[in-house]
Amino acid sequence: MALSSRIGVYCSPIRHTYDSTAEEKMIGEANKGQSPLTNDTTCGVGCFKGKLLQRFANKKAYVFLYGLLGCVLSAAYSYFNGTITTLEKRFRIPTKTTGVITVGNDISTLFVSMVLSYYAGKGHRPRWIAVGVYTIVLFCIMNALPHFLYGPGEDALGLTEEYGRLDNKTDLDRHNRQTLCQKEESAVKCDTGDAGNIAPQLILFMAQLISGIGGSLYFTLGVSYMDDNIKRSKTPALVSFSYFIRMLGPAFGYALASLCLKFYISPSLTPKIDNQDPRWLGAWWVGWLLLAAIMFVSASLLGLFPKTLPRAAIRKAQERAFKGKDADEAHELPASFQDMIITFKRLVTNPTLMCNNFASIFYFMGYMPYWIFMPKYIETMYKQSASSASLITGTVGLVFSACGILISGLVITKFRPKARSLALWNVIVGAISVLGLISYAFLGCYTADPQGVTRGVGDSTSIQQCSADCYCDYVKYTPVCAHGESFISPCHAGCRNVQILNNGSKLFTDCSCVKNMTDAGDPLPQVASPGPCPVDCATKFYMFLSVVCLLKFSGATGRASNFLVSVRCVDEEDKPVAMGFGLMVMSLFAFIPSPIFFGYIIDTTCLVWGKTCSGTGNCWLYNGETLRYILNFTSASLVTIGTLFDMGVWFYVKDLKIFDDDEEEMTVVKDNEIKI
Template sequence: MAAGLFMLSAFCLLTSLPHFIYGGGGVETFTVEHGFNPNEDELQIIKEQEKKKILCNGNLMDAVKCEVDEGNWGPQIIFFCAQLIAGVGAALYSSLGTAYMDDNVKKSKTPALMSLSFFIRMLGPAFGYALASFSVNTFVSPSLTPTITKSDPRWIGAWWFGWFFLGVILFFFAAILFLFPRQLPRAAERRRLAAIRRNEGKATGGEDINEENLPASFSDMVVTLKRLFCNKIFMMNNCASIFYFFGFTPYWIFTPKYMESQYQQTASDSNLYTGSVAFAFTAIGILSSGFVVSRYKPSARKMAAWNCFVGAITALGYLSYTQIGCAANDNAVVMNENPGSLTSCNSNCHCDYVKYAPVCGEDKHTYISACHAGCTDQIDTGLNTTMKLFTNCSCIPSTDAFSGGTATPGACPVDCKREFHMFLIVMCLLKFLGSTGMATNFLICIRCIDEKDKTISLGISFTITSLFSFIPSPIIFGMIMDSTCILWGKTCTGTGNCWRYDGPSLRYFLNSVTSFSIAIAVIFDILVWHLVKDLVVFDEKDEADEKEKTTEKS
């Protein structure tokens, strides 16, 4: 476990390494220490250059050009090595750490402990967002005094600081974990009693046969793998996990983008709802289920039945997403949808490489950008110059016959509050119910195999879900999302990122495939329910000892 943490520490430190090798990307020159002190004229020139990137430019020389960066293979190689180390370290820590915790507590306390562990892990992303916010708001070279502000497009935050900080913290915890014994007293006693029971059945001459002290061999590994792959409960449970994770993975990645495209939420609001509201309901579900299972100690069949119920409700919930759409947003008109097919009103604007930045015209239509709307000028309407108004827009009808229309930054607002609130309610319900099945599924997974196979079984489960869920799922769902794209960006080499999706198609395809995947997982859960009727989840000896201690105290 300590080795796994040391590897994760190395991953974080390696990720921050490009900053120390390549520096801050040249922005160090915009500091007091390097004598950079821009005057008002230079700032005005910069503002004019930024304007040209979004406005209609009749002069081809002023239009946005296709820019190709030379790139550098060095950072990419460093990041690849770091990710490789992270994969090995995470696998070691996850499989060995989980088994280590389970070995050293009473089996009746495992659900509560694991639920608490899952909850603490969930705090990681929340801490990560806070650390990321602090890092990007700090200048890339903290020892220097920048003369540019965070609103300046040349600003680069201290992206490396969070990785470096986490690497140091993980190294500290790994050193502490390295001091722990290989076995704590409870685990040692449990293994000793298990060895005695095995010897009573195998040894006739009083010889102590301790399999753990025998040297490991390839043939032993083959026997262990055969034993696990022939375990019907273990395999059915892993098959269910494959389809569950396959369906859940895109929502862990694309939920903010889904909210933006379906309900016209801002990126910041989407991340807020995903990271706070969803987190709260998931945390409540994890903690409550763990303590309920520890308190009432349900049988394996009852826990498997609960998993089936949760899976069925989840499949129906995701299917219901297909009906929770915002018609006003689906029918919102985006003018000049194909950047390569410009109309006569903006045919001379040279908007091919202008990035997607929707504007709302005074005609209440949304346009791809100020350039695509034919806007040739921009004025600041706020005291702090943050409020902009695009003017002389040739594609926007105007009440003034002698000038073009006007537009404001951002898409024209649509009323999707009711649909968005319905989506949030269903999402929170699914997050709560789904998290209640984590403890029960984990218990079935580790109790259906021999005690000595616990660590390798967790490693196999991690490998199986990675190969058949976490790797293919983002690729397949990414292809599904791309198939619903109606507006692509343009780069020097061809097609760029998708700028706008077809709302109904995205909603139906994404949620239907997810619901179908979860429905298949429920079928495997039903098979698990059928097979676990004789599975013992809680240690009867631990329960008897606990009752005996309670009686003695009274």
């Protein structure tokens, strides 16, 4: 997988009165082919309610705009995931801390989703969604704020032509002492930089907290508004179309991250390294400004939709006229705390809903590391640059996901399968996911951790004998390559001197840890060149991408069926609260613990930690083989448990009604059973 400050609180009781005269007029106008307009069915706000605007008060316009807004929201979350590695390097953040930052979104969702969905669900839902998205606009602005407060950082500036020039021999000697093997410990000082400064981390965490409020309003109110204003027979196709548009979001977000990371963190400066160098820091902050602007405009447009779409209002008026006043008022109770508790009890005692929620919990727990840390995984396992990893994560599998969700929506709309058939397909999708995750464990670049690194240092305290007297503890990660072996830095390679060649490049010499002869006994120079040794693992990488595409397709085919089961297994008036309840339990048991748990797992496989005066910074290099096994087998185990709960859903949905005409068929079946 992986999805704010509150602007106003809606908590006043809502009382619905049954006006038979108004509804008779509405039905009469509908029969004459006219579209009745009331305050609840008028598109616009204030004096901005022209006739031209009313043409867009229909389900197609809403589904498109809601999907488009979801696309931008997904792009924002994906953009954050695509720039995580750069943020960790820039502010020296361990992965487990990054995991804590990402769950800020889910912490706020946990506390507000159910309450907000209950009260806001009885109000003007499109406007509540718009208010929620405005908080995500603030989230985007706050994410870019650390760059404007703290700049690109001394390390990044030191790698530019403007700030990194060594104009005299004194500067050159001082620079060499920071990277080469030294005989005196005092020659190398610890790195202060931004070490110990938690302010950027707090800003990022607060931004995530704020976004959780807006995200919960969007996801809980948006789908319930859609389902309430669309005929049940049309729901699968339109929901699938909405999901399809939203699915473009991660591709856009990761592509934007890839584009921004190709530019140096300070675009006006000239870097001395390229974006393939692990020390490269891209312009991670630029994309947030663009996303904030797009999101603000989209949210403003969505807020113009009416409380109820005109055609849906006609349909509901006809239903009320048929059922009578008492049936209508029974479903439209005023909002109250007591009623909310009663609603909550109904949801908790619903076995289908609970099994479906627990299946989602374990599914999300298993897939969370791939949604959040996939760029890091690709960088680590297949030695791709941060820019390439973000682009690949967002674009690969997009076509397969899109085909999966569109095909499933059309199939469900055309053939109208029973609830048990939909639930059975979710079980099959879960089984495919488990097999795919297990296959990840056996797909990896086995030469991803070069011999020189694993032999050189497992962590800051593991020292080779050849560089034991070099005092390399505080030397920055500056990889060098010597005869196919990579080393953490010239110091760890035992290099004591450096030469500046005619083309301006460096060559480190007198490297005691570099082998001095071939296997055949021929002499080799003990020199090293800047940068890690190139690694070729294209075949394994393409195999990995093939499995990713398969899982994307199969997973997408289960989205529409999962949604239909979740909204049909509860009473109509409980749908917004059920969506909020689902978000709450998934935040509590999946979205919050999973990133922290997997962040800790990833950190346990670290080989090279950045060392600072205040302790440990970010990880520069991971043990690829260990990471591959522990991450993928753990994820597969969690998804397996989720599949077992999907079997529980299959057991309980025997008599669940999915489409409008199912009720008549169910009645006939029961009558026949009685006769038999």
